[in-house]
Amino acid sequence: MSTDVVSARRRRTLFIYVGYLVALMLFFGPVLFMLWSAFRTHLDITSTPLDVTSALSADNFVRVFDRFDFGRYIVNSVIIAGGSTALGLLFGAPAAYVIVLRQWSGLAFVMLLARMAPGVMFVLPFFIFSVAVGAPSNTALNYTVLVLAHVVITLPLCIWLLVPFFESVPASLDEAAMIDGATIGARFIKVALPLVAPGLAVAVTLSFVFSWNYFLFALALSNNDTIPLPAIAFTFIGEGQSDYGGLMAASTLISLPALVLATTAQRWLVRGLTAGAVK
Amino acid sequence: MPAVSTGPPRARGSGTSRGRSRRRLALRQRRHQSSAQARLKGTTWLFAPAFLVTGVVVLLPIGYTFWLSVSDRQPDGSNAGFLGAANITRMFDDPLFWQSLRVTMFLFILCLIVETILGVALGYLLSVDVRGRRAFQAAMLIPAITAQVAVGLLWLLIYDPSLGVANRLLGSLGIDPVVWLGDPDIAPWSIALVDIWQWTPFMALIIAAGIRSLPSDPFEAAGIDGASGWRKAWHIGLPLLAPVLTVAMLLRTVDLIRFFDTIYVMTQGGPVNSTNALNVYGYRSAFVNQDASYAATLQLALFVLVLLVAAAFTWARRRFSVEY
Secondary structure, eight states: HHHHHHHHHHHHHHHHHHHHHHHHIIIIIIHHHHHHHSSOOOOHHHTTTTOTTTTOHHHHHHHHHHHHHHHHHHHHHHHHHHHHHHHHHHHHHHHHHHHHHTOHHHHHHHHHHHHHSOOOHHHHHHHHHHTTTGGEEEEGHHHHHHHHHHHHHHHHHHHHHHHHHTTTSSSHHHHHHTTTTTOOHHHIIIHHHHHHHHHHHHHHHHHHHHHHOOOHHHHHOTTTTTHHHHHHHHHHHHHTTTTTHHHHHHHHHHHHHHHHHHHSHHHHHHHHHTTTTOO | OOSSSOOOOOOTTTOOOHHHHHHHHHHHHHHHHHHHHHHTTTTTHHHHHHHHHIIIIIIIIHHHHHHHHEEEEEETSSSSEEOOTTTHHHHHOHHHHHHHHHHHHHHHHHHHHHHHHHHHHHHHHHSSSOHHHHHHHHHHHHHHHHHHHHHHHHHHHHHHHOOOOHHHHHHHHTOOOOOTTOOTTTTHHHHHHHHHHHHHHHHHHHHHHHTTTSSSSHHHHHHHTTHHHHHIIIIIIIIHHHHHHHHHHHHHHHHHTOHHHHHHHTHHHHHHHTTTHHHHHHHHHHHHHHHHHHHHHHHHHHHHHHHHHHHHHHHHHHHHHHOO
């Protein structure tokens, strides 16, 4: 009887591992192929795509930095993703705190609208506005417009992610601080914020990656000086057909924050991606 | 003689224990209410910046889009004024609009069904505690958080008609090469495959979290009654999982109806508009055809579609959710 149970469990474990193998080949295989191709020559990738014995080198990366101003694009991406994340958190954290305190669903609803509205709906008004203020020809203004546009992504995300964290802070702590005479600002900064520190980390990392990845706003709103990685990679496609190695190196560079995140902050990421879906 | 006497002595009569406790309760409630009120004092200032920013970057653009859709903006930036519903009638008479709606619905339904079915299977794998589960989960996370542009470029290479991996693999099986993105009959399926690849693991992660939070009692009871594993999964697991499934499907639905990035990177709506989803059509109307007012109308139609489908989902969830 008990050996039956053991062998049934063994069989199930084996079944799971076979499933792992299939799933890894299907879903992780292409990512691996991208990373691997980034270190191979165009000729190798296209003539013997799955030959594991072909030579590896970092030439593709050297070339994209050499021929294109890749350092600049990375800096642009950092400015835009970093700026919009900072603003999203700066406005979003107090808002999430108040939403929980007031048990307010009105703003949550507006956030849901922002989550559901198609991006082009924002990019068109933003584009018209940016042309009206002369942003296409002014680098500082252009960065500002891009950061503000990305706040459309980061602010709802920060609030959405932070509300459950603030909900888990016991109300008695807030009351106690109030009885001790703490102002609302002190209660927020000194009592609530330290307790939601993990939530802040989740919000920062996810906002940064989502903003970094976002393609549409950069495509429509940036100029030659402010263009970030995803938008510039799009313009490579034309030349790509003759240089898949360089294209995969560019893709790898764009994917870097996400890859780092998936391996280091996995638990938070699962929680953030599934926020609201599962209690 | 009460053991502890607090406060001033009260007049006889009103001091029955019931009356006293009721008054005390009322007092406590009032105190509680006032403390709840006091806790909210000054919160406006914490909230105002987010409110303002939301107004400027979210509500104002939505409102402006609405204005664009009922007016006649020219490519040179001037506006010829109020048009009323002219753009909407134009949209209903526009065969390209109906075509793009068909593409959107095709991608939405195909991807949602496949992602849900595969997501349940993969979600089961992700839910079982075996050694290496975390590492496996990390690998499964990567497609969903990889930038869409990188995903698009990667699949352009895989789909390359003469040089790509896909046709080489087919070739080694003796199958003729497929024109993945160049054939209007095949391109929508190729695009759907990319989305399924990218988002099935995401569905699976949500479903796995749902499976892991299921109560074990019903399964044990059914096991004692002699139900097989499959029967347990189908008759107990799936109904219990329905709320999580609908939320996961809703999240995908909202994104699928707004399908844009992958298409724009890989085909820009072509060939012959076969992948010209509504969102892509809206973007091209604005930035390629320079027709802002009509683009705004298409975007509003898309927004309404998203809201309608989301509302239908929410309704179905309330209607069919079973309490256990």
